[in-house]
Amino acid sequence: FFIGTIGKPFIRSESPLPPTETTSAEGIDRQNFKKPNVTVLTGNSFEPLVMGRDDEHTMLLIQSTSCGHCKRFSIFWNELSSLVEAMNWSSVIHVMKIDVTKNDIPHDKINAWDLPSVYYFPAGEKKNPIEMTPVTRKDGNPQSDYDEGLSWVRSGYDLVKWMVNQGKLDLEFLSKLD
Numbered sequence: 497f498f499i500g501t502i503g504k505p506f507i508r509s510e511s512p513l514p515p516t517e518t519t520s521a522e523g524i525d526r527q528n529f530k531k532p533n534v535t536v537l538t539g540n541s542f543e544p545l546v547m548g549r550d551d552e553h554t555m556l557l558i559q560s561t562s563c564g565h566c567k568r569f570s571i572f573w574n575e576l577s578s579l580v581e582a583m584n585w586s587s588v589i590h591v592m593k594i595d596v597t598k599n600d601i602p603h604d605k606i607n608a609w610d611l612p613s614v615y616y617f618p619a620g621e622k623k624n625p626i627e628m629t630p631v632t633r634k635d636g637n638p639q640s641d642y643d644e645g646l647s648w649v650r651s652g653y654d655l656v657k658w659m660v661n662q663g664k665l666d667l668e669f670l671s672k673l674d
């Protein structure tokens with residue numbers, strides 16, 4: 497009965513979401529609408545989908561479904577996903593999100609105290625994710641930086657620019673993807 501469970505840490509994880517069915521409303525086929533390709537993680541799927549894909553880059557949004565700032569930021573997150581697909585980078589870069597009110601994140605370098613939070617897991621460096629932090633202001637007031645959070649992000653383009661500026665992407669390889 498307990499074989500394979502003794503000694504494993506408990507990870508809070510919601511049940512995986514069932515696949516959505518295609519429905520028609522007022523004669524419009526919903527399947528033809530372009531939806532952002534954002535993978536929804538659970539506590540149990542984090543390890544295989546993020547850490548288990550060491551040769552791929554992962555952008556992770558940590559959020560709460562009841563957080564107003566998270567809802568606003570998810571618009572930009574969906575735009576990032578659409579941009580990654582439009583540039584044909586989706587085979588190399590995965591855009592994901594996780595709701596921390598229902599799931600634990602089994603990674604010792606992830607801090608989910610401030611929401612929304614964004615972490616970039618570069619290929620080959622999954623044990624050392626890069627946290628997207630507030631932009632430091634000229635007045636040097638750390639409280640202002642903390643209060644502003646990720647409000648400097650105005651579109652999915654800002655997210656792509658930030659990811660490129662980390663210097664972990666092979667831009668020459670990405671430019672050749674079709």
